[in-house]
Amino acid sequence: MRFAEYVITGWALTFATLGAYWLRIVVRTKRAEATLPDGEGE
Amino acid sequence: MRLLKPRVAMAVGVLSLASLVTLVILGLFVAPPDAVQSDAQRLMYLHVPVAWVAYLAFGVTALASALWLWPRTRSMVWDRLAGSSAELGVIFTALTLVDGSLWGKPVWGVWWAWDARLVTTAVLFFLYLGYLALRRIPSSVDARAKRCAIAALVAFADVPIVHFSVDLWRTLHQDGSVFNEELDAHIHGVMAFTLWFGVLAFTLLYVYLLDRRYRLAALDEEREEREVALAIAERVAPQAPPVPTPAPPVEMGTPR
Numbered sequence: 565m566r567f568a569e570y571v572i573t574g575w576a577l578t579f580a581t582l583g584a585y586w587l588r589i590v591v592r593t594k595r596a597e598a599t600l601p602d603g604e605g606e
Numbered sequence: 607m608r609l610l611k612p613r614v615a616m617a618v619g620v621l622s623l624a625s626l627v628t629l630v631i632l633g634l635f636v637a638p639p640d641a642v643q644s645d646a647q648r649l650m651y652l653h654v655p656v657a658w659v660a661y662l663a664f665g666v667t668a669l670a671s672a673l674w675l676w677p678r679t680r681s682m683v684w685d686r687l688a689g690s691s692a693e694l695g696v697i698f699t700a701l702t703l704v705d706g707s708l709w710g711k712p713v714w715g716v717w718w719a720w721d722a723r724l725v726t727t728a729v730l731f732f733l734y735l736g737y738l739a740l741r742r743i744p745s746s747v748d749a750r751a752k753r754c755a756i757a758a759l760v761a762f763a764d765v766p767i768v769h770f771s772v773d774l775w776r777t778l779h780q781d782g783s784v785f786n787e788e789l790d791a792h793i794h795g796v797m798a799f800t801l802w803f804g805v806l807a808f809t810l811l812y813v814y815l816l817d818r819r820y821r822l823a824a825l826d827e828e829r830e831e832r833e834v835a836l837a838i839a840e841r842v843a844p845q846a847p848p849v850p851t852p853a854p855p856v857e858m859g860t861p862r
Contacts, residue, residue, distance in 0.1 A: 566644040567712040574649045574708040575634065578656065578701050579626075582811065585697055589818045596825035 607824045609687070609817045619814045625807035632800040640797075647797075649709040655804035657702040657727075659812045661765055663695030664734065666816075668762035671755035685751040686827070688758055689741050690819040692734050694812060699731045714778065722771040723779035730768055733761040 565571065610618065633651035640647035667688045674684035706724070707717045718724065737757050741750065772781050793801065
């Protein structure tokens with residue numbers, strides 16, 4: 565593949581960024597749910 | 607508390623993941639290299655869809671902000687939705703700039719050019735970064751929602767400028783080859799299919815992430831309200847009467 569360094573960097577960076585963002589939301593949501601009184605949050 | 611029902615959100619999440627995996631296969635292995643740009647063209651299967659999602663996210667932010675400002679439809683749901691979508695828009699705009707830059711180096715020979723499309727996109731990024739900063743300034747819920755809604759509508763004015771910049775000015779950036787007036791992509795076969803498939807995959811991902819981010823915003827607001835209510839309750843609670851301290855015993859022979 566020509567220009568593989570640019571292509572692979574672009575694809576890896578895009579998915580790593582979106583994956584990290586998704587993970588951050590999941591972790592923060594779990595943390596927020598843990599502080600809820602029982603039975604709330606849904 | 608949610609935009610989508612949990613089952614629907616889960617289905618959208620699974621679908622977006624499956625379509626993104628398919629996009630990786632199509633974009634990196636199935637689609638042929640471009641006759642002029644060679645394999646650098648493969649970055650377009652990311653760059654165009656993430657740019658589309660950035661437009662979509664800011665469009666949703668503007669619409670939700672307008673619905674908050676309109677007295678008949680005013681609801682905190684719109685403010686929450688606007689904030690969540692703007693955050694996604696900023697991330698997708700940043701990815702648009704990075705992927706575009708990575709494509710520009712092998713094709714144009716430079717990482718960055720002071721080109722109308724690039725500059726207006728960078729302005730868009732900073733406008734909405736400012737919007738997110740505005741949301742973090744402490745104030746009453748209504749005051750924050752109002753000023754953010756106005757700021758979102760003002761910032762959205764840059765979206766059509768970004769899109770039509772390639773027609774308004776002579777730019778290094780190529781004209782709209784997909785989102786043109788006729789919606790007729792000037793590419794064919796597997797390459798066009800991969801591009802449109804990418805648009806679909808990233809749109810699904812946007813919907814899924816928006817639902818998750820909205821729920822987090824709702825949970826954060828609820829926690830803040832609980833903390834404020836607790837602080838008020840502690841302050842207005844009646845003070846317990848002071849416990850009387852016993853007087854020290856008077857010793858015999860102590861002068862008065």
